[in-house]
Each structure stands twice: as structure tokens, then as C-alpha cells.
Amino acid sequence: MIVAVTLFLLLLLLVLSVPVAAALSFLGLSIGKIFSDYPLYRAMGEITWSASTDFLLLSIPLFVMLGEILLRAGIAEKTYNALNNWLSWLPGGLLQANIGTSALFAATSGSSVATAATITTVALPQGRRFHYSEKLFTGSIAAGGTLGILIPPSINLIVYGFLTNTSIPRLFLAGIVPGILLAMLFMLCLSIACLINPSLSGGKQEITWRQRFICLQDLIPVLIIFVVVIGSIYAGLATPTESAALGVLASLALALRYKAVSIDFFKQVFEGTIRTSSMIMLILISANFLNFILDSIGLAEMLNHFIANLGASPLQTLLVVILLYIVLGFFVETLSLMVITIPIIAPILISMGYDPIWFGILLILLIEMALITPPVGLNLYVVQGVRRTGSITDVMIGAAPFVFMIGIMIILLILFPEIALYFTQFVN
């Protein structure tokens, strides 16, 4: 009963295009009112204050700011050229550079959108210059961009960690190997596609070893940010939030080095940061309130009983959950999808014995898939947004092969959980 009413109300509010944050808290208020004799809504103020002052959540706006600074400092272009020099011998040339640069940028950026936007800006002119198939070219950027939330740092992993009380350093560490593997799968997919149909690839470029070694210095900025942000966490210098703060200052130093800093630069960085992070935070604090209500009325326990009564095995449940995310992922914006489903689904799977870190990574893979599946796929929009010409359908078709690669990665992760978990045992 409670489950049915909750789902119905939620879907109704969302379909009526009520802002997601308002929908979540309104749902919380009504569910609390209907199903509890206690005035649960009165806790709203304190709950919100507690979440708003959570030191961990501060990492979200700081990672957004880090991305904004890097984006506006114009560091991506040099990185791209450098990687192109190194990867262009592979079948697919610049296409491989798209994935390589995405993976590298993912190691400094917390979001998929920021990664995709950055790479599109620098890569697209090059792709056109060398006459690449625009479908596959834009598709590879949209897909490469999704690595942004799997390879640490990752805002989405922070959201998952916050909602499930899971260690962020462990989650970050668990994302590295799957992230690299997925990037390699993407590159493999491109190589095969371009070997079968060479017309997908563009004109060959002659690059000397001298050029290759000279351009290595252009990789330094990205490496600096990665070492500052991720290195400081695992060297024990900093917590995730502190590492984000260090990253903001390091990226600002780079921006100064590239002479990009001005009053206008700061205004734009601050506007971009506030626009994105306010949106995320408003959704998070209302999701947190809804969480409190659902916990209070015991929804998770009810679902657990329900599933136990169905007699579903853990694997069956997992497969149903994956199918659910794939289907919802077509239509629902990813952040909303995460905050709505995690509080309900994660406890069920964790109580069935699945590792919370492992499930976090699996979930991120599903979210990556959702980011590039039509009709609602944010990364597709972002790439199309920079592209401006042609139809978004091209990007969607170009991204399709990568959806299958993410699917393969999901199967690998289920068969070999160690891909994510092996290194986490070394972190406390």
C-alpha cells in the first residue's frame, strides 16, 4: 500500500514537471502525513540544516568549481593535441584521442557533463579538419565524457556515498580500474570499427617522435591536478573535501599560468559553479528529507519483506534492478534517478550481501549508460550543444556502440567483482 502510494505520487509529481527537489520534499511531506501518526515534517528544518552543513557535501561545489576553472582556462586543447600525437597510430586516430583525453580529463573532473563539454570544444574542429565520420566522432566524445563520473574524482560517487554512508576514498579507488578498463573497451571498439570500415576514420597525420616527446609537457597540467586531487587523498594528506579545495587552488594556479584570470573569469566561474551546485544541493537536501521520512515509516523493511516473500534469489533481484535502471535510464535525468532510487534500492541489495562499494560502481556504470541513451541523455545534448549543426540523432547513433561496451563492462563487473574491489582492501 505505502509502496504503491509512494510510487504513484512520485510519478505523478514528476510527470507534471514539478521541479524534482520540490517533488521529493512534497512527496516526503505527504507520505509522512498519511502514513505516520508522528509530526515527522517538523524535523524538516533541522534535517536540512544538518545536511547543508555536511563537510563531505562541500566537496560537490568545490569539484564543480574546479571543473569550471579548468574549462575556462583552456587547458584541454593542448592535452588533446598531445594525446593525439601519441594515439593517432591506432586505427581511428583522433577518435582514440577523444577517448584518451576524456579518460585523462575524467581524472580531474567530477562530472560527465563538464568532461564532455570540454572535450567537444577542443576536438570537434580537429575532427572536421580531418574529415572524420561525424556520427562516430561525436558519439565517441559523448561516451568518453561519461568516464568523468567513474574515474575519480566523481560527484556522483559522492552523492552515492552520502546517501548510503559509504566511504568516499574507497569508492573513488574502486572506480579507477573499471574506469581504465572501460576506456580500453571504448578504444578497442573504435579500433575494430575502423578496421572493418576505414571510412569512419579520417585523414592520416604524420607525427615524428620529436613532436611526440615535445608535447609530453602539455600533459603536465592535467597530471598536476590529478596528483593534487587524487594523490592527496591516498597519500593521506587530505579528505575528499580537502582534496577538492586543493584542486580548486591548483587549477587556479594553472589558469594564472595560462593568463586566463580576470574579474570576468571569476564572475563566470562563480556563476557556473552556483548554477550547477545549487541545483545539485537543493535536490540532495530534499532527497535527504525524503530519506528520513521513508526510513521513519519503514519503507525499506517493507520492500525487503516483499522481496523475501517473492522468494527471489540475490542474483535475480540484481538482474531486475539492472533492468530497471536501464529502462528508467532512457527517460529520467540521471541525478534525479540516483537520489530517488538509491535510498530504496541500495539497502535491499546490501542486505542481500552485495558489497556497497561494488554496487556503487555498478550503479555508476548504469548511470553512464543512461547519460548516452536517448531520448533523455544529458551527454548527447551537451555534445550536440557545442556542435550546433546537424541532428542530435547523429550523436545518438554514434554513441550506440559504446552503450554496448558499457553493457559488457557491467557483465565483467558482475562476473569479476575484484575489478572494483581488489584495491579497496588496502584503504581504511
Place this chain on the structure above:
Amino acid sequence: MIRLLDKSEKLSQVAAWCSGLLLFLASVMIAIEVVLRKAFAFSIGGADELSSYALAISCTWGFSYALFRKSHIRIDVLYSKMPGTGRAILDLLAYGLLAVYIVTLSYFGFLVLKTSVIKHSVANTPLATPMWIPQMLWLLGLFWFGLMIFVILGTTCYCRFRGNRELAEKVAGISTLDEEIQETADVAITPEQNR
């Protein structure tokens, strides 16, 4: 009415700059703390506490800017298939429920502040921050956000009564795909303009 809306948007933009600056200062403070602690075995202490207040304050003061830039996510599955009248109703519903949420939150947020004032609450930390200071700044931001929602609601209704459908849609509608694309494109193209 339209001038009020423009003024509000401008002020919200200024609030966004200040919020961003506050976050930036928080990150400077945290970074200094980390470096001092590691390199010089010295701790200023309280950087984490102060910066978490900065988070709360910058959030509420930033909400309205995100609202004016239509960043607060609304699902447009049904919306995009609706005729103009239907959209007008959905817009009213959306901003109406957002207003309900923020008014409720403001009320209970006010109770948080009131309790802290009555109890002379002081953080149980070496800094011993009087809680009413950060809580008041946080709450004022929330009030501002609420006010902005009503300004937008008011302007939309005003425009509808005046028969200015286009403007009403511009003020309260969901940003369409084209607008969104424009927005991301603006962001992405900036570095080139900078150089």
C-alpha cells in the same frame, strides 16, 4: 512588474557571485589548513567547521540564481507534448509547489534559528561558534529564494492577465532543448573568447 523581475534577477546574480566567492574563500581556508597541518605541524583549527557553514549559506543564496537560469531540474516528458494552456497550468503548479516547499522549509528553518537563540546554542568545538550567526545567514538566503519564487509567480500571472503569453512562458517555462543547447554552447565556447 517586469522591472521588478529584472531587478530581482540582477540581485540574484550578485548573490551568486558572493556565494561563489564564499565557496572560493572556504577552499582557500581549507587548503591553507591542509598545508599548514602537513608541512608545519600547525593547525588553525575550525576550517572544516567554518567552511561547512559557508556551504549552507552559499547554497540558499545561490538557489535563486539557479532558478532564474532554469537550472532546477523539471522532467518534461508530458510538458513538451502539451499545448500552451496546459503548459501554463503546469508552470503554475511547478512554481506553486516549489513555493509550498520553500515556505515550509523557511518556517521550520526559522524554528531552528529560534531554538538556537533561545538556548544560546554554541557549537561544541574549539571555535565555540554561536549557532545563530550561520543559521541566520542561511535562513535569510532561504527567505530570499522564497521571495524570488513569488516574484516569478507574480510576474507570470501578471503577464497572463495582460495576455503576454510569450513573456510568461519565458519567465516560468522549462528551458527547451534549444535553450539548453545554447546554454552549454555558451559555456563551452568561452575559453576561446578568453584567449
Place this chain on the structure above:
Amino acid sequence: PDNLRVVGSWSSLTLFKNFEKPFWTETVPQELGIETSMTSLGQVKLKGPAVVRQMDMGVFDVVHTVADYIVSDSPDIAGLDLPGVTTDIATAKKTVDAYRAALAEYLAKDFNVKLLSVVPYPAQVLFSREEIGGLDDLKGMKIRASGWTTSEFVTALGATGVTMSFSEVPQSLQRGVVDGAITGSLSGYSAGWGEVSKYIYPLPVGGWDYVIGVMSMNTWEKLSKEQQDKLQALITDKLETPGWAVTEKETLEGVACLTGKECPHGEPQNLTEVPVTDEARKKVQEVLVDSVLPALAEKVSPDTIATWNDTIGKVVGIQSK
């Protein structure tokens, strides 16, 4: 009332698992015929005093929380758990008994709640990654200390008090962000602190971290006199008394587990136990009298200090000037 909403303390610790949870979800429904629903501090995500603030609003009926968390709303409560007042659990129990009436009064005044129970977590001992021989060696160290009283205490010893959340401690200890940290011996062992530190100083320098159980006064008054008496008797019998006993046991077990002796909780660790001398016990009390008590006197009324002198002060033979 026919239903009680209960918030237990930290759900990973024995106090919750073995006592609070069975007490509220089994004993109370059976013995008093009152249905309950139970959650925990970690689940409700209400920080500091927020969870107890909710009680007067009617959101929760019963809350078990660490006394230190609500000090921000009620400075008088700090007197319950000053670092260094007692160095053994038997005396600690005496001080709590002596202070109980005063504590109940402060809680009723500041939160409109009825005090049901006071149970300590295992003694708050010092974990160190640097070699230490006694309190004097703490000079210049960075020590994670939660709460202002503990922080005041380590500062008086010449150390720097650093605040960070419990979950961040092991990593910080491992890489030297802090040199030492204070927490319960067994909780430290369970959270893996033993793997990242080398020495343990088993003097409760951080006090005892009392968990207080309180019931909303409105709910309490809805119980009949018989129910009140029965509930209070059950709590003493099934929660408080065994809680103290298990804490005494776990304090010792924690130290045993950390120092390579017999360990019922898993693999023992090999920390060096720094011997506690009588001299150290004396030094601890000096710091209390010279630094911590004067700091408390600045925050609370003279009445509170007088009460403290009359109760805990009398038990341990210390008077605040």
C-alpha cells in the same frame, strides 16, 4: 501512548546491538504492551543536538545519544563527563550516581525530556603513532579530540587539539595528519585504529563518552505511574546495569585486542601499552583543576559549579575554585 518512536545510539556498537535494540523492540512490547519502532543516530542523520531538539516537537519519543553531542544546547551537561575526573569505571559509576539528579534537572529544563539511563561507551583512551612514555610526551603532538572539554585537556598538556569526524581518523593516523587520537578502546579496535597506530595509553583521558537515554516529557507524562515505575525499573535492570558491565568488559577487551593478548573480537593487534603511573593519574587531575574546570566555570553559572562540587567533586575529592 500505544506506540513509541525510538532512536538508538550508534548501531554498529554493542550498546545498541545487545541492549538498546532488544530492550525497545522486545522487552518493552512484551512487558509494557507498547509497540515501538526503532532507528539509530546514523540513520536519522540529525547532527549534534538536533535529534534531541526534535523530541519536544513530537518527532521522537525516546532518544539515546552521546551527552557530548547535546552540550552545545545545554552547557551545564558538560560537567557529567570532564576528562580526567575518574580513571577507573567503579569511581565513574559513583560520580554518575551522584550527578544523576542534577543531570535530570538540566535535561528537563533545557530539552523538556526525562532522563532514563546513563551508560558509558568503553573508556576514551589515547591511540598514538609516535612513541610515548607518558603524558609529558604529548607535548607538540596533534591529537584528534572531539568536544571542547577534551580539546581543552590536550591543549593544557601542550598538544594541539584537532577536530575531524570519526571515519576520517584511521587514514589521518596512518599518514600522520594527526599523531594521536582519542576514542573508546574497543571502538578504536573495531574501526581499525590499531592497524595505523603503535602505542596505546589506556588512561581514560577523554572521559567516558556517556550515552544518555531520554524520553520526551510529554510522552513520559502520558504513561501511568505504574508504567513509569516499571519502565524505569526495567531500564535499570536490562539496559543500564548490564550496559555498565559490558563497558567494563569491553574496555579491557579492547586494550587486550590492541596489545596482542586474547581477543574475542578478531585478530589481535600489536600495539605497545604505555604503563599508567600514579604520577600520571595525579597529573591528569592537576590539569583538570588548573585548566578544564576553570574553562567550564566560564561557560556555566556558579550554581552549576556549586552543584558539581557537591556531587562529582565530593566523590573524587576535587573542588573547583
